[in-house]
Amino acid sequence: MAEYELIINYQKCTGCRICEQVCAIRNSLVANPEKARIRIVSLKEQANIVSIPVRCLQCEEPICETVCPTHAIATDPATGARVVNGKKCIGCRTCVYTCPFGAATFDRSAGTVFMCNLCEGDPLCARWCPFGVLEYIRSDESSIRLKKDAAIKLSDSISLSLEQVGYKEV
C-alpha cells in the first residue's frame, strides 16, 4: 500500500480541464490534452453536462502490469504508481485495451504507452484542482475523507427533511 492516495470526488468536477492542461505541460512539455495522463470526459445531453475525471486508479492488482508481454510496466515503490519503461514498451497496446478504466494511453508520436506516474509523488492535477475533486492525501485518511464529503452533502437534505416534518431547533 502506498502511503498517499489520489482520491476523486466525482460529484465536484466542473469540467474545467485544468488538470489535463497542467499534466500535459508537466509530463509531455506541450499544451495538448491528448498528452495528459488524466482526461475529463464531459457527457453532454441537451441542457446538462456531467464531467467525469478518467485516470489511472492505481489498482492493487494492475491488469496492465500483468498483461504486458515485455514487462515494461512496473510499480514505483515510493509512490505506488505504475511506471512505463519506454525502452521495453513495444507499443502493442494490450494494456490500453485491457485497462477497465481507459487510463493507459498510447502516445502516437512516441510509439509507446504512457500512464499516470503521480508526478513522482506530487501530482499536479491535485495541486491545481480548484474544486478539490482530486486530492492527494494519506491513504489511511481517504476512507473517512470521502465519508465526510458524503455526510456534508447528506446533512443538507437531512436538515431539509427535518424542517419539512416540522422539526425546529431549540
Next chain:
Amino acid sequence: MAHMYGGAILFIRLDEGRIFKEPTSSYSGAFLGGRGINIKLLYDGSTPETDPLDPSSLLIFGVGPLCGTPISASRTEVSARSPETGFLGSSNFGGHFGPEIKSAGYDHIVVSGKADGPVYILIHNEQVEIRDASRIWGKDSYETQSLIRAEIDSEVQIACIGQAGENLVHFATIQHDLGHGAGRTGMGAVMGSKNLKAIVVRGTKAITLAHPEKYLSIAEERHKQLSDNPCVQDVQKHGMAYMLEGFGEIRVGPDGLVEANQYDLTKKYRPKKTGCAGCLQQCMDLYPVEAKGGGGAISCTFYTQPFTLVGNNDLDLALECGLLAQRYGIDIVSSMGIISWLMRLYECGIITAEDTDGIPMEWGARQAIIGMLQKIVFREDFGDTLAAGILPAAKKIGRGSKDYAYQVKGLPLYSPTTPDALIPTKGRSLCIAVSPRGDAMRTMMEGREARRAQDPPLLVARQNEKFAAEYMKTLQQTIKDVTGTEKAYLAEEYEGKPELVVYSEDEIIIFDCLSSCKLVGAPFLNIPSQVEYLARLFSAGTGTETTHDMLFTIAKRVRNLERVFNVKEGMTRDRDALPRGFMDHPLEKGDSAGSVLKSAEFEKMKDQYYALRGWDIATGIPTRETLEQTGLGDIAGDLEQSGKLPGNLHPGK
C-alpha cells in the same frame, strides 16, 4: 512553427466551397492574437459601407497565444461588421471552443461568402469539410449541438447559431456549449447571413512552449494568488449571483421596481458549477433540467438584464428568459434593452398596446418579456421591426421615441449603465461613448471607479473589511499611477478619466489579444500588474522576450486600426456620444440623487481622450503622425485616399 500558436489561418469561402490556409506568422509580428490579428484580417478584407449581411462580409474567429493553457485563457474573439451598429462588431466567448481550434492547428478562421443552403463546417485537424445542415436548420442552439454531437462525436466543440441568427435578427449571438456566447453586436446574424449554422471543431495536435517548466511555474504563482483571493473564493463557492447581490446599483431597476434578489435563484435550485477551460473560477451556474426554462448554464448578464432592465421580480421568469435567449441565440442585453425601452415608451404613453401587437408593455409582465422576445426571434409582426435593432425601430415608431432609447452607436446599454448608474461614473460614461462597439462591458470600467471613497466598486467581498481596505488601497494607487491624479479613482471626478479610459482600453485589448479572461484578472480582484504577468507568461511561452511596454505598443496599434475601421464606416466625433437625455439632467432620486453629467465637461474629456490617442480633436480621426508612430503608416495612405485623413494637425503635443 512558432511556439504557442496553432500555426495557420484557415480561410473558408462558402460560395465557392474553397478552403485554404496561410501561416499565422505573416500577421503575428505586428498584430497579436485574437483581437489583434482579427482586426487586421477584417480591415484588409472588408469593403467599407457595404451591408454587414452582404455575402462578401467576413466573419472571423480568433484565438490568442495563451489560449489553451491553465491561466483562464480560453476566449475566442469573433469579429465582423456589426449589423446592429454598422461599425466594428466584436464579441468574445469562453468555454472549450478556443483551445480546440488551436489543437486543430489554427489561430483564426475567416469565413466569407454565402452557401447555397444551410451548411456547417467540420474541422478535424487538417481535414476541413463543408457539410449539409438542412437537418439542423431551425433548431435552437442547445438542440443543434446535441444533434451534431450525435452525428459526429461527443468530443467535438461547437459554435452555432439559434433561430435568431437564422432569421437575421441584428443582435443574434453565436452560442457555444451551455451558457457561452459571443453576445454583443450581432455576430450570429452575420453567421446566419452566410447560411452557416455551426462550426464544429476537433483538434488533437500539440501546442509547443519555449520554456514549459518556467511557464508552468509562473502560471502556478498566479493560480495560488487567485486561489487565496476572497472574490474568487466567493464565486467558486456561491456563484456570480452572490457577487452581484452585494452591488446595490445592479438591483435598482427602473424607478426601483426590482426588489428580487438573483442570489435566491441560486439558493432555490442549487446549480452545479461550470465554466471555461483551464479556469479556476468556474463562474457559471448549471441549472438542472427541472428548473424553469429546461435547464442550462447562466452567469452575470443573465443574472442582471432579465431582472433590472425589464422591472422583473420573478426569479423563474428571469431564468426562463435567459435560457430561452441562449437557445434562440439572441443577445440578452440588446433584447432586454429594447423591451425595456418599449416599457418606458408605454409608461409615458408614447406607444399603446396597439403598437405592440396587442401586448401591453408593462414592467415585469411575462407576455411583454417572453412574448416580445419570441416575436423578435421569429420576426413575427412587430417583432420584425424590433429585429432590425433599437435605432431603426425608433425611426419606424417615430414620435420622439429615439430620445427614450438607452443606446450608444445603436447598441442598447446594459444594466448597470442605465442613467442612475452611469451618470455618476464619469470615466465609464466616457469609455462607453468612445468605445468601438458602443459599450464598456469588456473594458471592465465597473471595477475602476468607486462611487464612495471607502466602498470598493464591484465584486468585492464587502463583508471582508480587511480585504476591502486593501482593495481600495490598490485601486487608488493603480489609478494614481495611471492618471497622475490623486482622486481619479472617484467616480464623480472628471479629472484623470481620459487617461484612465486610454489605459483601460489598452489593457483590455492585451487581454483580448491573448485570449485571457478579464473577470479573473484585471481590476476586480485587487491584483495589480496584470499586464506584467501576462508579458512574463508570453515571454516564457513564445521564447520571445516581451515586456509590458511592448504589449501596450501593440494594443495602441490595434486600437488605432479599430478606430480607422470605424472611421471608414462613417464614425465621427458626434457618434462618440451618450443619449441626449443623459446629459445635463441631474438625477432626481436614488443613491446618487443630484449627480449630473455636464456636457461641457464631457466634451472636454473627449478632447483630452482624443489628444492622448493622437486623434484629431475636431473629427476624432487618427492623424498621419499617430498612424505612422503606431506602425500603421500604410493605413494613413488608405485614409488619405478615402479623403478622411485629417490635416496635419497634431493636437495635444
